[in-house]
Amino acid sequence: MRILAKNLKAAAERGEKDVFICGWIHRIRELGAVSFIVLRDRSGLVQLVLDKKCEFTLESVIMAHGEAALNEKAPGGAELRVTQLDCLSRAAPDLPFQVNGDVTRTGLESILDQRALSLRNPAVSAIFRVQATIIEAFSACLRENDFTEIKTSKLVSGGTEGGTNLFAVEYFDRKVYLAQSPQCYKQMLVASGLERVFEVAPAYRAEKHDTPRHLNEYVSLDLEMGFIESEKELIELEKEILARIFEEVARKNAADLELWAKSGASVPKAEAVFNAPVISYEQALGIANGESAKKNGARIFDINPDAERYVCEWALRETGVDLAFVNEFPRRHRPFYTYPLDSVRTMSFDALFRGIEITSGGRRQHDYAAQLEVLPHFGIKPESMEDYLSIFKYGCPPHGGFAIGLERLTAKILGLSNVKEASLFPRDRRRVTP
Amino acid sequence: MRILAKNLKAAAERGEKDVFICGWIHRIRELGAVSFIVLRDRSGLVQLVLDKKCEFTLESVIMAHGEAALNEKAPGGAELRVTQLDCLSRAAPDLPFQVNGDVTRTGLESILDQRALSLRNPAVSAIFRVQATIIEAFSACLRENDFTEIKTSKLVSGGTEGGTNLFAVEYFDRKVYLAQSPQCYKQMLVASGLERVFEVAPAYRAEKHDTPRHLNEYVSLDLEMGFIESEKELIELEKEILARIFEEVARKNAADLELWAKSGASVPKAEAVFNAPVISYEQALGIANGESAKKNGARIFDINPDAERYVCEWALRETGVDLAFVNEFPRRHRPFYTYPLDSVRTMSFDALFRGIEITSGGRRQHDYAAQLEVLPHFGIKPESMEDYLSIFKYGCPPHGGFAIGLERLTAKILGLSNVKEASLFPRDRRRVTP
Numbered sequence: 001m002r003i004l005a006k007n008l009k010a011a012a013e014r015g016e017k018d019v020f021i022c023g024w025i026h027r028i029r030e031l032g033a034v035s036f037i038v039l040r041d042r043s044g045l046v047q048l049v050l051d052k053k054c055e056f057t058l059e060s061v062i063m064a065h066g067e068a069a070l071n072e073k074a075p076g077g078a079e080l081r082v083t084q085l086d087c088l089s090r091a092a093p094d095l096p097f098q099v100n101g102d103v104t105r106t107g108l109e110s111i112l113d114q115r116a117l118s119l120r121n122p123a124v125s126a127i128f129r130v131q132a133t134i135i136e137a138f139s140a141c142l143r144e145n146d147f148t149e150i151k152t153s154k155l156v157s158g159g160t161e162g163g164t165n166l167f168a169v170e171y172f173d174r175k176v177y178l179a180q181s182p183q184c185y186k187q188m189l190v191a192s193g194l195e196r197v198f199e200v201a202p203a204y205r206a207e208k209h210d211t212p213r214h215l216n217e218y219v220s221l222d223l224e225m226g227f228i229e230s231e232k233e234l235i236e237l238e239k240e241i242l243a244r245i246f247e248e249v250a251r252k253n254a255a256d257l258e259l260w261a262k263s264g265a266s267v268p269k270a271e272a273v274f275n276a277p278v279i280s281y282e283q284a285l286g287i288a289n290g291e292s293a294k295k296n297g298a299r300i301f302d303i304n305p306d307a308e309r310y311v312c313e314w315a316l317r318e319t320g321v322d323l324a325f326v327n328e329f330p331r332r333h334r335p336f337y338t339y340p341l342d343s344v345r346t347m348s349f350d351a352l353f354r355g356i357e358i359t360s361g362g363r364r365q366h367d368y369a370a371q372l373e374v375l376p377h378f379g380i381k382p383e384s385m386e387d388y389l390s391i392f393k394y395g396c397p398p399h400g401g402f403a404i405g406l407e408r409l410t411a412k413i414l415g416l417s418n419v420k421e422a423s424l425f426p427r428d429r430r431r432v433t434p
Numbered sequence: 435m436r437i438l439a440k441n442l443k444a445a446a447e448r449g450e451k452d453v454f455i456c457g458w459i460h461r462i463r464e465l466g467a468v469s470f471i472v473l474r475d476r477s478g479l480v481q482l483v484l485d486k487k488c489e490f491t492l493e494s495v496i497m498a499h500g501e502a503a504l505n506e507k508a509p510g511g512a513e514l515r516v517t518q519l520d521c522l523s524r525a526a527p528d529l530p531f532q533v534n535g536d537v538t539r540t541g542l543e544s545i546l547d548q549r550a551l552s553l554r555n556p557a558v559s560a561i562f563r564v565q566a567t568i569i570e571a572f573s574a575c576l577r578e579n580d581f582t583e584i585k586t587s588k589l590v591s592g593g594t595e596g597g598t599n600l601f602a603v604e605y606f607d608r609k610v611y612l613a614q615s616p617q618c619y620k621q622m623l624v625a626s627g628l629e630r631v632f633e634v635a636p637a638y639r640a641e642k643h644d645t646p647r648h649l650n651e652y653v654s655l656d657l658e659m660g661f662i663e664s665e666k667e668l669i670e671l672e673k674e675i676l677a678r679i680f681e682e683v684a685r686k687n688a689a690d691l692e693l694w695a696k697s698g699a700s701v702p703k704a705e706a707v708f709n710a711p712v713i714s715y716e717q718a719l720g721i722a723n724g725e726s727a728k729k730n731g732a733r734i735f736d737i738n739p740d741a742e743r744y745v746c747e748w749a750l751r752e753t754g755v756d757l758a759f760v761n762e763f764p765r766r767h768r769p770f771y772t773y774p775l776d777s778v779r780t781m782s783f784d785a786l787f788r789g790i791e792i793t794s795g796g797r798r799q800h801d802y803a804a805q806l807e808v809l810p811h812f813g814i815k816p817e818s819m820e821d822y823l824s825i826f827k828y829g830c831p832p833h834g835g836f837a838i839g840l841e842r843l844t845a846k847i848l849g850l851s852n853v854k855e856a857s858l859f860p861r862d863r864r865r866v867t868p
Contacts, residue, residue: 002661022661024627024829042580042629042660059829089800091829116824119626128628132583139570146476149566151653151840153859154588154636157867169612170602172642176866178603185859188868192553193458194562195476202588202635208606219585226476227436227456366523387868390550395458395493395525406585425587425619432610433591434622434821 005046009078011068020065047079059091126256137248147196152185178204186224191396198223212418217427224401243270263415272321280328309355336378339363354412361402368392439480443512445502454499481513493525560690571682581630586619612638620658625830632657646852651861658835677704697849706755714762743789770812773797788846795836802826
């Protein structure tokens with residue numbers, strides 16, 4: 001029976017004399033006639049002791065039989081004293097990426113160019129173990145709240161944001177576009193009677209800028225729910241979701257967080273999340289300008305990236321958590337489907353976490369006549385939105401929703417400086433491989 | 435506090451005199467001075483009794499206050515005796531689709547053209563409640579088996595099946611393609627040390643044919659795992675996954691299965707799944723020809739759709755479950771990355787369920803030299819596959835995987851005659867809306 005690295009100590013405590021371990025050669029250290037091999041498997045690293053020189057290259061996949069032995073000095077407190085060593089797959093010696101190095105000292109381009117190898121670095125794979133926990137916790141929390149998971153088409157005939165920043169797809173003899181969000185579909189499904197739906201799926205933005213906070217393809221954690229009165233219920237739900245995600249990451253990914261400790265990897269306590277401030281757009285502007293003035297910064301006229309950073313710094317200082325919800329955005333800053341609070345403000349919100357917007361959402365306009373009236377103000381012809389408008393024409397409850405950007409949340413939990421590090425195979429203007 | 439339809443009986447048993455219910459007007463029946471309204475919410479249908487004519491149209495969204503009362507004759511055993519009725523969203527009276535009708539008598543084109551309304555039919559939404567359970571059970575089963583969920587790019591620079599049937603995307607100043615499967619990426623992640631990965635994501639095939647079994651965009655339930663010896667371990671894993679899916683659907687979606695009872699909706703017992711036959715390609719051909727001969731059918735030279743149906747009929751007769759695993763496919767029928775069993779056969783398999791292939795998979799070639807040697811026989815230039823080949827060059831364990839087509843499995847559980855019915859927003863050669 002194969003033993004995983006993390007279980008070797010238990011095997012040693014049981015006094016197992018003949019077990020085997022499989023994995024990659026992470027590191028080799030020769031000490032006189034003895035070789036110490038650090039082996040890597042899906043559970044972590046473990047030390048093998050071999051009474052001769054190791055004839056295999058780094059990253060070769062091996063199977064090692066031997067005795068499980070306790071050793072306080074070995075990582076994990078145990079080692080395998082090897083009696084037989086077989087190679088399952090020999091690695092070429094010209095490794096173009098140092099798998100066992102410190103990736104925080106490696107350039108981003110090199111990490112992404114050599115994805116097949118950089119993903120082998122434990123700190124790099126840690127990013128995606130954390131990400132898997134985020135998806136699991138998001139989904140579990142919503143299922144417990146009676147949400148139904150949906151999978152909607154990513155090929156659409158138009159955009160949800162006025163037709164800009166779309167990637168065109170050659171679809172047989174016509175053109176369609178990659179969906180920027182499942183907005184229209186999730187609203188349709190709320191109105192279908194499912195009432196509460198969520199989706200985890202790719203979303204596309206053909207934006208040309210190349211910044212540490214943008215991806216042209218990202219994973220959107222989307223939800224939409226019926227029978228709400230305002231965005232405040234959505235903010236409460238997002239607090240519940242984030243608290244759940246942070247709890248699960250703390251519980252399941254402690255070792256992964258440890259690998260990014262130097263970058264400040266950590267998760268807020270659930271209690272702090274529930275106490276995170278909810279402030280209006282106007283209040284947020286005031287706070288941002290106050291913080292900016294202290295640092296002799298420029299005047300801020302909008303919740304731009306600088307303002308997002310300032311508001312989070314303020315929230316951390318005032319409430320102990322760098323998470324804040326900003327609501328009541330002015331109509332001019334939000335899409336046409338946002339529900340008005342009054343003639344100027346809307347029932348919308350952003351969630352800001354550690355200096356960046358991770359969520360945008362709000363209550364939606366569900367009234368057919370109001371929807372028809374508002375479209376021309378946004379330069380949209382109602383005739384071009386017939387499928388969308390039919391959602392509201394035939395009975396649609398008050399509703400709203402939001403989306404969390406998976407890569408941004410992952411990056412902020414781990415303290416990664418570029419959101420691309422939190423995408424397995426990021427796409428930007430220049431990068432389409434691997 | 436809002437009460438859901440399914441909880442009204444419990445409220446009546448508690449003697450609740452003032453509750454309210456929200457939902458859509460599914461049906462109205464006037465009986466003298468009394469109106470019986472069937473209201474639909476996310477939990478099901480419930481009867482409201484109103485002591486006057488109902489002034490609202492079908493599909494309007496209402497909020498009804500009143501007394502919860504037991505009534506054996508009402509669906510669910512209870513009804514709401516309405517004291518106040520408010521309309522939250524009035525439906526236009528020109529409904530272009532009969533939401534409360536029998537969808538099995540409605541044409542597929544009408545159901546898909548009127549998706550915003552057809553999704554409101556309880557039998558139609560049942561399809562997607564079942565689908566959500568399938569995704570949940572698939573994911574849960576794999577997480578318990580130590581698999582990590584991944585999200586890979588859907589924009590790739592080439593195909594995994596020789597470059598045919600690809601949709602091109604205009605990506606800034608170049609062309610990329612929509613991924614046909616996450617094949618290359620999931621192999622890379624096995625080799626990264628994650629060892630066991632799964633993904634639930636869209637996949638694309640630019641096939642021109644329009645059949646009841648094909649979609650141009652479908653949801654692929656994908657997995658890949660390291661350290662296996664043959665496809666037999668994958669078949670065992672798929673049995674475990676299918677048994678889990680069927681158990682969960684039976685437990686959570688009994689009412690949804692009931693809505694499709696006339697179409698034969700049902701799930702096999704877990705025990706039957708574990709006993710499903712595993713036969714070789716040669717055996718399957720023999721069985722198919724035997725069945726065909728009995729019906730004076732044509733000679734069968736390949737596991738084509740007829741053969742898939744015959745093998746399932748045989749499996750049902752012989753073992754009580756119309757599920758069969760066919761392995762050892764000839765090399766000429768499988769992609770270049772399939773692991774050989776001998777010079778003719780491969781360590782590959784298909785799963786056939788109720789007459790259709792729902793899974794294709796197998797062990798993969800993990801040896802770099804063997805991979806290089808085989809590529810030219812498939813007309814592929816090794817230079818064009820550098821990223822892919824680097825997976826194997828630097829240490830890759832023996833591994834394999836498979837994918838389950840979500841819509842096909844859903845359709846077969848419910849007895850739907852066309853896989854498009856099991857896609858929320860299906861895409862085919864002509865259909866790109868809604």
